[in-house]
Amino acid sequence: MIITLTTDFGDSEYVGAMKGVIYSICPKANVVDISHWVRKFDIRHAAYVVLSTTPYFPRGTIHCVVVDPGVGTERRGIIVKTKEHIYLGPDNGSFSFLTDIRKIIEIQQGSKSMTFHGRDVFAPIAAKLACGYEIEEFGEEIKDVKKLEIKKALKEGGAVVGEVLCIDAFGNAITNICSEILNLGIGETVKVTVGKKKLDARFLESYGFGDGEELIITVGSSGFLELAVNKGSASAVLGLKGGEKVVVR
Amino acid sequence: MIITLTTDFGDSEYVGAMKGVIYSICPKANVVDISHWVRKFDIRHAAYVVLSTTPYFPRGTIHCVVVDPGVGTERRGIIVKTKEHIYLGPDNGSFSFLTDIRKIIEIQQGSKSMTFHGRDVFAPIAAKLACGYEIEEFGEEIKDVKKLEIKKALKEGGAVVGEVLCIDAFGNAITNICSEILNLGIGETVKVTVGKKKLDARFLESYGFGDGEELIITVGSSGFLELAVNKGSASAVLGLKGGEKVVVR
Amino acid sequence: MIITLTTDFGDSEYVGAMKGVIYSICPKANVVDISHWVRKFDIRHAAYVVLSTTPYFPRGTIHCVVVDPGVGTERRGIIVKTKEHIYLGPDNGSFSFLTDIRKIIEIQQGSKSMTFHGRDVFAPIAAKLACGYEIEEFGEEIKDVKKLEIKKALKEGGAVVGEVLCIDAFGNAITNICSEILNLGIGETVKVTVGKKKLDARFLESYGFGDGEELIITVGSSGFLELAVNKGSASAVLGLKGGEKVVVR
Numbered sequence A, B, C: 001m002i003i004t005l006t007t008d009f010g011d012s013e014y015v016g017a018m019k020g021v022i023y024s025i026c027p028k029a030n031v032v033d034i035s036h037w038v039r040k041f042d043i044r045h046a047a048y049v050v051l052s053t054t055p056y057f058p059r060g061t062i063h064c065v066v067v068d069p070g071v072g073t074e075r076r077g078i079i080v081k082t083k084e085h086i087y088l089g090p091d092n093g094s095f096s097f098l099t100d101i102r103k104i105i106e107i108q109q110g111s112k113s114m115t116f117h118g119r120d121v122f123a124p125i126a127a128k129l130a131c132g133y134e135i136e137e138f139g140e141e142i143k144d145v146k147k148l149e150i151k152k153a154l155k156e157g158g159a160v161v162g163e164v165l166c167i168d169a170f171g172n173a174i175t176n177i178c179s180e181i182l183n184l185g186i187g188e189t190v191k192v193t194v195g196k197k198k199l200d201a202r203f204l205e206s207y208g209f210g211d212g213e214e215l216i217i218t219v220g221s222s223g224f225l226e227l228a229v230n231k232g233s234a235s236a237v238l239g240l241k242g243g244e245k246v247v248v249r
Helices: A014-025 A043-056 A117-130 A234-238 B014-025 B043-056 B117-130 B234-238 C014-025 C043-056 C117-130 C234-238
Strands: A002-007 A030-035 A062-066 A077-082 A086-090 A101-107 A139-142 A154-156 A159-167 A173-178 A189-194 A197-203 A215-219 A224-229 A245-248 B002-007 B030-035 B062-066 B077-082 B086-090 B101-107 B139-142 B154-156 B159-167 B173-178 B189-194 B197-203 B215-219 B224-229 B245-248 C002-007 C030-035 C062-066 C077-082 C086-090 C101-107 C139-142 C154-156 C159-167 C173-178 C189-194 C197-203 C215-219 C224-229 C245-248
Touching: A002 A014, A002 A043, A002 A117, A002 C014, A014 A030, A014 A117, A014 B002, A014 B030, A014 B043, A030 A043, A030 C014, A043 A062, A043 A159, A043 C014, A062 A117, A077 A117, A086 A117, A159 A224, A173 A234, A173 A245, A189 A215, A215 A234, A224 A234, B002 B014, B002 B043, B002 B117, B014 B030, B014 B117, B014 C002, B014 C030, B014 C043, B030 B043, B043 B062, B043 B159, B062 B117, B077 B117, B086 B117, B159 B224, B173 B234, B173 B245, B189 B215, B215 B234, B224 B234, C002 C014, C002 C043, C002 C117, C014 C030, C014 C117, C030 C043, C043 C062, C043 C159, C062 C117, C077 C117, C086 C117, C159 C224, C173 C234, C173 C245, C189 C215, C215 C234, C224 C234
Parallel strands: A002 A030, A002 A062, A062 A086, A197 A215, B002 B030, B002 B062, B062 B086, B197 B215, C002 C030, C002 C062, C062 C086, C197 C215
Antiparallel strands: A077 A086, A077 A101, A101 A139, A154 A159, A159 A173, A159 A245, A173 A224, A189 A197, A189 A245, A215 A224, B077 B086, B077 B101, B101 B139, B154 B159, B159 B173, B159 B245, B173 B224, B189 B197, B189 B245, B215 B224, C077 C086, C077 C101, C101 C139, C154 C159, C159 C173, C159 C245, C173 C224, C189 C197, C189 C245, C215 C224
């Protein structure tokens, strides 16, 4: 049984402790790192990583997602069972984009630490789930997960208005604008307003077609429109951090 | 059988070569990364990672710890068998905090490289141990491991005097002061001297309770007192690197 | 069956999606990270990582190497079968140093994304190969892989002339000069010209013998001459990026 780990622990040893806990409880688990480089404390980024990676895993995979700036406070810990997978972690918006939710459990379990629920709460439960426990054994059912406030991208007149969902590791600015909502031809130039900046950008099939430092837009691997620079960082050029309003016309 | 890897190889390919060596010798091994982001050449940090992560692994786990600024020189390579685990790596202080030591072997084995004993000495031995070799097959017994000079935290008058053990990836300054030696109430403000700086800090249950840029102290996940800033880096704010004297009163 | 991953995805979640795809197709695969910290878009570095790590893996290992600045353009995807291993990835020079090549297949397979062939082309094929498919099922045979233009190191008069192959994670500058071509004694001082700089350097057995900030040369773990600084970064000191001419006399 696969247990994936997604955290903002970065160049930290703490993920090692989580793995030790999991293997001690469930030796047959297969612990797979998705990423430990979610930007620190960045829930938007965590939600995007969950959206863009977890659906590719086999049915039944257990996804442990710990980006947890509120550790020790009253934020809830939850287990979310969807049609195909199980997710667990702090209920802070990391699970905003989950669909096909079948059941949500609020974790009722003490922790020996106040500062590391990844090791002391979520890793042990993930391991027990991998070894056959039912989610209902860890708490009571609740009805909702906390969601980030992200508006849907909308058509307004001749333009599409959305926002920067997050910045990926290459500096590409991933928007919440699905490719279907725009009707662009390859090579077409559009006007893009992002934050306070207005630019022209060509719509290209992939990063590699961009010339030098040109800003391009393309459809990223999750089906969203991205602002990108070939072999460069669009977010560095444009000073983006995520959350900025985007208008494409 | 689990073999864990802890190194300072960071964003380096060298860990890949170690994994290849291990799987070539012992295909059934389960190689688990603890961290490759020990600060380069930082033995104190290596020792803390060993202390804070390896005890969580199952009985019998083999821990290969290679933070090795002295590679190729006369520093010894050792295997340490404790009550529950086996450790191996350069004998440079990385194993300072091991307890319940049952046997220490000085590795007597040549290396085809002078620059990469991780690949050419420690990985092959770890793999052989995982496949059933006894530690005695790799050298002669010795009596001691090299230890870092870290004084015990002590009560002096109304204060507790210790030092910064190391800085973690979030910038928290982990001290060698156990929570039991202090007798603090939640929310209490104490006077902290660290290096040349004097500050007030509230004792809080966890990082998340800190307001903005406030310095707090809390009990970290290994039971030691930490200096921390909520969603920030205490070590950056205070200019700490590890080793500084800490006085709490 | 082991599938290794080598990418320049760095602190990115995209490698998680590749792992999900692989485990969904071939649950019994053992996915092993070699490195995701190839310098972004740096084919020279990718080629060196392939050279210095993949030979250590067991016979039959499948190596998926995705450093792919040309993704979506007309660059080919290939599978290379060597005497012992199978490699696949974009045909951009990453496989320059492979030897004992037995067969090369140009991948003929569509991709649902234009921007992420690692997930949509290479990961699925790697998984299928691990589960028993033959390489011939993915395209037609071709005769050559694309190679980086790297001259062989040569003796010229009393000197050896080569170039900096790449910079490793410790800042060591790895040259293409094999240790056999030079005939140096331990402790001997040689004159090194690298790029526009001329320096004296001692030839030492390993990094750890260097004094403080002294530039040394040593034989690295792949048998090539390296410029190094003990506990420091030679490439930072010398301003090297890879590709610079090196003369040792």
